[in-house]
Amino acid sequence: MVGHAFMGAAHSQAWRTVNRVFDLPLRARMVAVCGRDPRRTAEAADRLGWEGHHTDWRELIARDDIDLVDICTPGDSHAEIALAALAAGKHVLCEKPLANTLDEAEAMAGAADAARANGIRAMCGFNYRRVPAVTLMRDMIARGDIGTVRHVRAAYLQDWIVDPAHPLVWRLQRDRAGSGALGDIGAHIIDLTQYLTGQHITGVSALTETFIRQRPLPEAPAETGTVTVDDAAILTARLEGGAIATLEATRFATGRKNALRVEINGSHGSLAFDLERLNELEFFDATAPPTTRGFTTVLVTEPEHPYLAAWWPPGHLIGYEHTFTHQMRDLIEAIAHGRDPEPSFTDALSVQRVIDAVEHSARTGTWQPLDSPTH
Numbered sequence: 307m308v309g310h311a312f313m314g315a316a317h318s319q320a321w322r323t324v325n326r327v328f329d330l331p332l333r334a335r336m337v338a339v340c341g342r343d344p345r346r347t348a349e350a351a352d353r354l355g356w357e358g359h360h361t362d363w364r365e366l367i368a369r370d371d372i373d374l375v376d377i378c379t380p381g382d383s384h385a386e387i388a389l390a391a392l393a394a395g396k397h398v399l400c401e402k403p404l405a406n407t408l409d410e411a412e413a414m415a416g417a418a419d420a421a422r423a424n425g426i427r428a429m430c431g432f433n434y435r436r437v438p439a440v441t442l443m444r445d446m447i448a449r450g451d452i453g454t455v456r457h458v459r460a461a462y463l464q465d466w467i468v469d470p471a472h473p474l475v476w477r478l479q480r481d482r483a484g485s486g487a488l489g490d491i492g493a494h495i496i497d498l499t500q501y502l503t504g505q506h507i508t509g510v511s512a513l514t515e516t517f518i519r520q521r522p523l524p525e526a527p528a529e530t531g532t533v534t535v536d537d538a539a540i541l542t543a544r545l546e547g548g549a550i551a552t553l554e555a556t557r558f559a560t561g562r563k564n565a566l567r568v569e570i571n572g573s574h575g576s577l578a579f580d581l582e583r584l585n586e587l588e589f590f591d592a593t594a595p596p597t598t599r600g601f602t603t604v605l606v607t608e609p610e611h612p613y614l615a616a617w618w619p620p621g622h623l624i625g626y627e628h629t630f631t632h633q634m635r636d637l638i639e640a641i642a643h644g645r646d647p648e649p650s651f652t653d654a655l656s657v658q659r660v661i662d663a664v665e666h667s668a669r670t671g672t673w674q675p676l677d678s679p680t681h
């Protein structure tokens with residue numbers, strides 16, 4: 307694994323857990339973690355459960371006893387590490403957003419295509435697909451439970467930078483993070499829109515805004531530097547099946563810490579998910595008798611629900627961290643069975659194309675059509 311901050315810790319927890327919960331054809335061994343600072347990386351290896359540690363990711367890739375590289379770094383190093391790992395015949399798991407630029411994402415998807423011929427697999431870490439209620443939502447839509455999809459309404463709201471005194475961390479720098487709220491949390495709801503409906507976004511019209519343009523430098527708080535990413539992004543979109551979507555991603559929704567909501571309305575019903583109640587799924591069935599019709603809350607805690615048979619007895623709840631364990635389960639299954647994991651780099655590239663189109667639309671004030679991915 308490369309990187310050992312928040313995402314590195316989340317992934318480590320999942321790698322530690324996955325073979326203890328799921329009965330899988332392959333066993334993950336946590337061989338080594340990589341970070342820039344030797345002392346902090348050694349400490350992270352010990353705390354997170356990695357056997358060894360390195361300060362140069364190239365040393366990880368050079369090791370014969372490593373089959374898979376998990377990339378948990380900021381976006382500016384995703385492409386370089388992923389391309390080198392794939393070229394060396396390693397499977398790759400890369401955190402979202404896939405890359406900082408469309409060119410990098412294209413190259414990564416191309417490399418993943420080429421590696422597939424040698425049985426090498428690449429996956430992008432859109433973990434919210436693996437909330438059981440979200441997977442169930444996708445299954446219900448695919449089965450036709452709400453009929454033809456008309457609307458997707460999604461919002462991902464945070465507030466961690468409303469304070470102008472919040473320092474200019476890497477997530478606020480375009481050269482490190484690629485974009486702001488758009489790529490960090492907007493990417494999740496763009497991916498969910500396409501995943502849940504099974505349809506690509508075919509065009510967007512968007513607004514982005516940076517409310518606070520100067521912030522204190524982390525290493526010299528008396529000085530300020532320029533925020534080079536968006537604080538918020540709002541878009542309207544068309545989907546290839548005829549539905550329309552409104553998506554909002556912001557770090558300025560004061561009071562909202564990590565609120566991700568998706569509602570999908572179809573010709574025969576609606577489904578709604580709220581990450582703050584992630585064990586539940588709201589379902590309105592328009593074919594039910596009028597006397598009893600209404601939104602019902604499905605408690606997604608039963609062994610018949612996605613992923614849950616492996617966890618606790620019926621009715622027991624799960625949380626954020628389980629989404630990463632489910633992600634590792636799906637990746638291991640895909641590698642063992644010679645399948646492409648989902649989301650593939652091609653799926654992640656299609657999200658990157660939407661991100662790019664959103665920025666273009668916001669800059670020019672124009673509608674941006676999108677072609678279907680060719681990879």
Ligand code: SOE
Nearest residue numbers: 312402433464490491494564
């Ligand atoms: C930070 O905004 C962040 O950690 C995202 O990077 C994650 O993808 C999301 O799960 C929570 O918020």
